[in-house]
Amino acid sequence: MIVCVAVVGHQNNPLYIQSFTEADDALKLHHIVHCSLDVVDERVNNPKKSGLTLNETFLGLLYPTENYKVYGYLTNTKVKFILVTTDLDVRDADVRNFFRRFHAAYVDAVSNPFHVPGKRITSRTFAERVSNIVKSFGLSSAG
């Protein structure tokens, strides 16, 4: 289950962060998302060491925490998407697929002429769409 998704701007500021848990660990998830930026930085700065290929947006598993797995995705405009999930056995394809759809939703949201680039995303439509994507995560493989 996805517990948290986040969009992080190129100044490493949060643009959108939403957690999907009933438990009161939202703050912990914020910390996890924030710390995962360190790994993103590391991967982006040393692409060879981390085995990233050119133009690859999907950063893969950033780090496993005690109960979560954190995945990352980096767009061309240096906007980062972070996904935190509790599933221990996650298929790479599912995560890639999720990020692709998430990216599309993000592009639509920032294409809104009333959106100022670099500011937080407050669009309700975006939030709804993201929550739909999150709900459908992993269904294709499970079903």
Place this chain on the structure above:
Amino acid sequence: MEEYPEELRTPPVALVSLVGCAEHHSLISSFLNAEQPPINTLALPDFSKITHLLSKPTRSDPDNNGGILKRDWLLKHRTRVPAVVAALFSSDHVAGDPAQWLRVCTDIENLKNVSRPKNIKLIVVVVQSSSNDEISEDRMIALRKRAEIDAKYSVIFNASDDLLLKQSLHRLRSTFAELANVYYKDEGRKIKTRVEKKSFNSHELNVRYCFKVAVYAEFRRDWVEALRFYEDAYQILREMVGTAKKLPLIQRLVQIKTVAEQLHFKISTLLLHGGKVAEAITWFRQHNVSYRRLVGPTDVAFLHWEWMSRQFLVFAELLETSSKTIHSNSNITSGTIDLALTEWEFLPAYYYQLAAHHLKEKRATLELSITMSETADEIDSNAESVAPSIYVGQFARLLEQGDALTMQSLTDEEYTHYAIAEGKRFQDSFEIIAFLKKAYESFSNLKAQRIAHLCGFHLAKEYFGVGDLSNAKQLLDAAASLYRQEGWVTLLWEVLGYLRECSRKSGSMKEFIEYSLELAALPVSSDSWIQSLRYKECSPAGPASLAQREIIQKEVFELVSGETRLQSVEGNSDLKVNGENPLHLEIDLVSPLRLVLLASVAFHEPIIKPGASTSITVSLLSQLPLPVDIDKLEVQFNQSECNFVITNSESTSAAVSSGQHGRQIESAPLALITNKWLRLTYDVKPEHSGKLECIYVIAKMRPHFTICCGAESPASMEDLPLWKFEDRAETFPIKDPALAFSGQKAAQVEEPEPQVDLILGATGPALVGECFAIPVTVVCKDHAIFSGELKINLVDVKGGGLFSPREEEPFSMDSHHVELLGVSGPEGEDESLVGPDKIKKIQQSFGLVSVPVLKHGESWSCKLEIKWHRPKPVMLFVSLGYFPDNNESTSQRIHVHKSLQIEGKTAVVFSHQFMLPFRQDPLLLSRIKSVPGSDQLASLPLNENSVLVISAKNSSEVPLLLQSMSIEVDDGIERPCTLQHSGMDLLSPAHLVPGEEFKKVFTVIPGVEYTSLDLGSVCLRWRRNSEKEDLSTSDAIKDWVLTKHKLPNVKVESFPLVLSLECPPYAVLGDPFMFLIKIQNQTQLLQEVKFSLADAQSFVLSGSHSDTVFVLPKSEHTLSYKLVPLASGSQQLPRVTVTSARYSATFQPSVTASTVFIFPSKPHFTTTDMGDNKLELISTE
């Protein structure tokens, strides 16, 4: 890791035992220990000891209640059960009398009896004290038979000399190693067959056997097998979790985890020592996953968390030590891809951090358990007698029954009490701090700042918990600055909450207010994503919400208005803002409190006339959630006369106190509404010129609370931190958008208009060499001049060398082509009249002169004297600075600037010409054989008169007056030539109009042959000739300018032949005359000379046309011709060409030399004077 017993932490080392001959034991054991691999020795002085040691009955299980590993089994094999026993006998005992031999035999027999059942190997060592102690072969065989050992296991040890000793030791060692290996192999195999045959009925035994096989394999250094069996044991153990039923649930779990911990430790160590870092990490991950959820009953959950924490800690330590020894970075990268390990899993810091995390969990659950168990405190007394039982991970009650102690197993309840009682004894905070500190430092070093600051934050929370506020504050401040920078508001909220509590506890009112205000101004709104944060462990500041912000703001304002007090923990003193403790906050450009109050100040005009008023707009913005009332606003400038105060017109409390005298006081409604600019526009009237800058805007909010806010220009204002990421309506600080983009908090106040004229009068271009005077006149119109200063600067027009005083030293005199010589005061001004404060400073291109006090209408002038060394245009800058009135402190310095470009021109151009006597041509060899390089020099014949004509041309545009021209030797050296002036000196100065030339003739007679003769310089004394000056008396004052011109060097040489033509000065048409060509030989040699004479059409001649003649040494040959002129006028004589055979040089007289004037008839000269003169002139040449 330190809490593990030594035998578990270090790899097993084979153990052998030495018996008898105690004097050699220390030598042998130290040798065995130092070799690779080492062997430990158990040295026993006599045989009774070993019998005692080995015959100790092994304790059989009293009741096998599910024990897995015996606690002391490993230690036993490390320290008590040797693999090999070596019996040492001295050679004289073996070879001695029968009684001694009998003794040896008994000892061997006894030894055999104890070692055989345990399968311990036996070695017999015969110690020879000297090399000649021979033991008969029979005895040795008998000894071996007695001991029932192979020949190679009876060793002779000879310590008599070094070489033999060394050999014996090596032999002993290899025998020991071989037999120990055999022993451990046998033991291992024995148990292995049991494992393979599954000849046991419980999992516990299975685990135990696997463990033993692995340990025996380790003794043999067979790491692969050891690893395999440890892993087997681990797997079987994992299966036991659900199946083993012999123990009560809690204790069963504890035992399994303890054994699993030991097995895992062994496996990790083996993997890491083998360099398989990635495998070790993967293994740890699985270990973590498989045991993480085995929490057990809630009242002993803390045991689980403690255990988890220990797993992480131990693994972190293992990883740290192994990463020090193995530098296998390449391994890491490949591992990352293959096993999907992430970077951080290779860092010990990651595990330290998690160890701390689990320890915190433990602390929390322990606290819970303690509170739960407090009711049942009375049973605690029983816990005292609980001790670890003989099995790893089991505990039992010790019961004293007489002398003997017996173990009694515990119920789960009893065990729980025991565990809680034990748990109470430890303070976990310090360990948590230690782990987090390691993680924090390690991550900081790796530049992973975010995770480092997260560790720092957790660390700070621990410090906060134990009351170490200064450490906590430092870490929290660092974390807060990161979150501020990256705009993570929720995280910042949490950190600030702790910071606020820190300052509250330490009793720092100012910090408390600052953090509170920042919290209140954070962009936490009623957004959905913030709302979802319902903190369980919410920060001391409460949940991040708009409502909470409002509460905090109210709290702060109650505090600053003195209504409430700050409850401080330290010192138990309440703090209050009042008259004695006023609170003053400063907000600068980088302060996080810019959110609270932002002041933008813009002048409407960038340049202001002095004395005129201009508009200034002060705009204030606050992000506090509730409206803020300001009592009084002070706007401060760098020119304090402009400061003004705005009081709140709507506030009744702000009584207008006419405190400062003469200050401008305005009044306006001063209420700040969230995210709305409060714009106030007023007029200011600057008095002084220069920069007028608004520095501070000070807002007085409550009687004892002020915020001093640094003024910012709207043009260069930074976005509000944190709020810049918010989607909010942004407005300009000033309504006028142009001003909002370009407005500045500083304006330039112009100087008052100067009412003084500065006149630079220059007459035409300056001449090089002369001292050119430029009159400067200062005329007062409406201003008087006090302490005036005249600054003079000479600057190269081309911008090359600026003749500034700073640059004068490094350059030679040459670089100063133009020089300021001095400034002469107005005529009649006496030096004595000049006051002591008069400044006069003259440098080559810079001058500073003070101007006396001048009243209205007065004028003052001076002359600048500038000398040009080279022709060059120069820009002259003159600036006058003065005060218009006598009081320097109040009035302002006014400046007047003037500049003038002045050309420097050359006054006189020199040229010169050398001439030989007329119609006389010496054969100068250098002219014939032109050597490259020597062409430049003019050649003069030795001891002959040569004529030097020097002309000076006036190239300027003004008439000049020449006083004299002479040739002077530069350095006064006697010249080897005579140089004399043919005519007379100038009696009175000669006038030279522009373009006119002045010529003077000199005769040069060189006396010595010279390749490069210095003739000296022409010295010309001149000055400008202007009508005005002639009339005045300035002739005497005005100096003659001396211009020197260096004459080129000449070459003086002797000549072999001279050709001279002789003919009358003139001829008459039809009258014959004699034309003589004389060839003079100056050498000591006979000269063969060829000559030829070309016909000329104006003459008829008689004489030979061509011939070869020989001229005797030092004599002269004359060719004489008679010519009859056929035409009148200036006619060309027949040209003669003379060729010297010796020098193979041909020369010809010049055309002018062979020209003669023919009169048509005999001339009649009437004016004899003129004719004489003319004739004389011609005849002298």
